[in-house]
Amino acid sequence: MYRTIHYYLNTLYWFWYTGFSSELEYRLNVYVEIFAVIGNLTGSLFVLSMFYSNGSTLGGWTFNNSLTVLSIYTFLEGLTTCFLHPNLSRIVRHVQHGTLDYILLKPIQSQLWLSLRIFSPWGIPSILVGIALLIYSLSRSASLISYMSIFLGIIMLLSSIVILYSLWFILATTSIWFVKVWNATEVLRSLLVAGRYPISAYPSMLRAVFTFLLPIAFLTSVPSEVFIGQSSSFYVFLSILFGCIFLLISIFFWRYALRFYTSASS
Amino acid sequence: MSTEKVSMNIISVDELCKSYRVSVKKPGIAATLSNFLNRQLHVVEAVKRVSFNIDQGEIVGFIGPNGAGKTTTLKMLCGLVHPTSGEVSVSGHRPKERNRDFLQEITLVMGQKQQLIWDLPPLDSFFVNAAVYGLTKCEAKNRIDELAAMLDLDKELTRPVRKLSLGQRMKAELLAALLHRPSVLFLDEPTLGLDVNAQSRVRKFLRQYNKRYGATILLTSHYMGDITSLCSRVLLINEGSLFYDGPLEELTGKLSPYRSVRIELKEPHQKSSFMQYGILEEFDERLVRMLIPRDELTAAITSILNSFPVKDLEICDPPIEELIGNLFQSGIVP
Incomplete structure (x- = not known):
């Protein structure tokens, strides 16, 4: 057990160290990225404060509660930048150029390699701001925040990360057959933007789509409701169920897809 | 008696077949639109009933014209591509299962693809591989030193890969691929694009590695120098079928x-x-x-x-x- 844990920690260390070092090779790019991160965050906060400048509400949500949704969105956006985008968008390139061969020949789960190989530091500010915003919005919330709701909220957050990751990985897996699916993965990233605001702010049709067809609601709104103690246990259960189902689908779908891998010709 | 013979065969291939479905498209805008809406697929038989055995420690040349089925066969031996039919055994494993023990024993080097991290020195890529193969830092360092000496690599190990010449990069690729000390090497055009000196250096290294570790090598190359200087036995494949399996000299009589x-x-x-x-x-x-x-x-x-x-x-x-x-x-x- 100890050896296995040590093996994975050591492998992750080398994965992320080399990913980080690669980013620092280009100094100008580092400055541009830092500037972009600050600009993006300032923009998000500015738009939200505009919405609430007259003391109005959005889909029945107060400014503080919407701030919770935004904080979770910002946190997920940071995580996407750190791991999902640099790793999962690379799968398509690996399939197209045939470099997936080298990954499949390594004695490690290929899904793990493809999901965690690169660590891009540009999402860290968003993750930190997301956490800070969450603490700030919860501390100003009108409702009483219990330890239980914080604990369940963290579980919901994990569940939302798993749902987002699994959906993205399933889409990227289709590149084994269709090779170029960049656009599809970009669509998914754009959909995440819809989770920036409370799901109840959208028309009822879109709300149903975002809950049951594309589980955007489970990415930001449901975790926010759980944090502020306003969610029903049905949604908590549904979120965990969706998380488990999507993760299992992503694992089995990847294994199934590899049977059809033909590798790029030399 | 037959059991003894089977145990000597490190690679055993029996009636191996692989067919692909590929889309066919005529030139022109009308054909492009028609192909987009209604894709015409036809089946290509890349490998047809290929059978051969390779003993431990042998260096075998796998030759044939472009598109003959060499790379597809190599990829089936590595477990990357699943055969349509037929049986393959490498070191007693079924490659398509790609289990951990099997992957620890083999390596694939492709002259036209690289696994080294482009922006970092080769040493960083070596340590990533060492971690993935479960080597300790000390083991990894010793092996890197040993292989680097055999390959005549020194300062190149600390320069970003993008700054290395093609020859230096290929040597570093070999080092990365052999760090876990595999006993079966699949080499797909390892000297592609290298100058004469670099080619000869790579050949010398492969001979040394084969002698030192008793490794089995299956090599494809379009440079006949690689084949004549390394392989006493060749497999000649054409249009997916194995045409010849035997000593290099006898092939001459057959071809001419x-x-x-x-x-x-x-x-x-x-x-x-x-x-x-x-x-x-x-x-x-x-x-x-x-x-x-x-x-x-x-x-x-x-x-x-x-x-x-x-x-x-x-x-x-x-x-x-x-x-x-x-x-x-x-x-x-x-």
Whole structure:
């Protein structure tokens, strides 16, 4: 057990160290990225404060509660930048150029390699701001925040990360057959933007789509409701169920897809 | 008895087949739109009932024209591509299962693809591989030092990969691929694009590695120098079918129905006097070089020795490089 844990920690260390070092090779790019991160965050906060400048509400949500949704969105956006985008968008390139061969020949789960190989530091500010915003919005919330709701909220957050990751990985897996699916993965990233605001702010049709067809609601709104103690246990259960189902689908779908891998010709 | 034989075979391939479905598209905008809406697929048989065995420690050349099925076969041996039918066994494992023990024992080097991290020095990539293969830092360092000495790599290990020459990069690729000390090496054109010196360095290294660790090597290459200097046995594949499996020298007889004869004469003679014996390749009054059909060789040589004042006579096979070069160019196996 100890050896296995040590093996994975050591492998992750080398994965992320080399990913980080690669980013620092280009100094100008580092400055541009830092500037972009600050600009993006300032923009998000500015738009939200505009919405609430007259003391109005959005889909029945107060400014503080919407701030919770935004904080979770910002946190997920940071995580996407750190791991999902640099790793999962690379799968398509690996399939197209045939470099997936080298990954499949390594004695490690290929899904793990493809999901965690690169660590891009540009999402860290968003993750930190997301956490800070969450603490700030919860501390100003009108409702009483219990330890239980914080604990369940963290579980919901994990569940939302798993749902987002699994959906993205399933889409990227289709590149084994269709090779170029960049656009599809970009669509998914754009959909995440819809989770920036409370799901109840959208028309009822879109709300149903975002809950049951594309589980955007489970990415930001449901975790926010759980944090502020306003969610029903049905949604908590549904979120965990969706998380488990999507993760299992992503694992089995990847294994199934590899049977059809033909590798790029030399 | 048969069990002993099976245990010696480190690679065993039986009736291996692979077929792909590929889309067919004619040029032009109408054909492009039609192909987008209704894709026409047809089946290509890339590998057809290929069978061979390779013993431990053998270096075998896998040759054939472009598109013959070499790389597809190699990828099936590695477990990357699943066979349509047939059986493959490598070190007692079924490659398509790609289990951990199997992956620890093999490696694949592709001359046209790279696994090194482009922006970082090769050393960083080596340590990533070392971690993935479960080597300790100390083990990894010792192995890197040993292989780097064999490959003549030193300062290159600390320069970003993008700053290395093609030859230096290929040597570093080899080091990355062999760090876990595999016993079966699949090499797909490992000397592609390298200059003569770098090619010879890579060949020398592969010979050393094979001797030191008793590794089995299956090598594809379009440079016949790789094959002639490393492999005593070759597999010749064409259009997906195995055409020849045996010693390199015997292949020459199969590929060429002629032998090359070089005659040095004491006195000058007419060119036309030699035309009856075979195909004249070179003529210079006293020096004749010609190709004579194998089954007419004895009669032709006796007649030449009786009819002309011969100073020196040499009979040899046409160079294998030339024969296989012609084969690669024409894509036709006799």
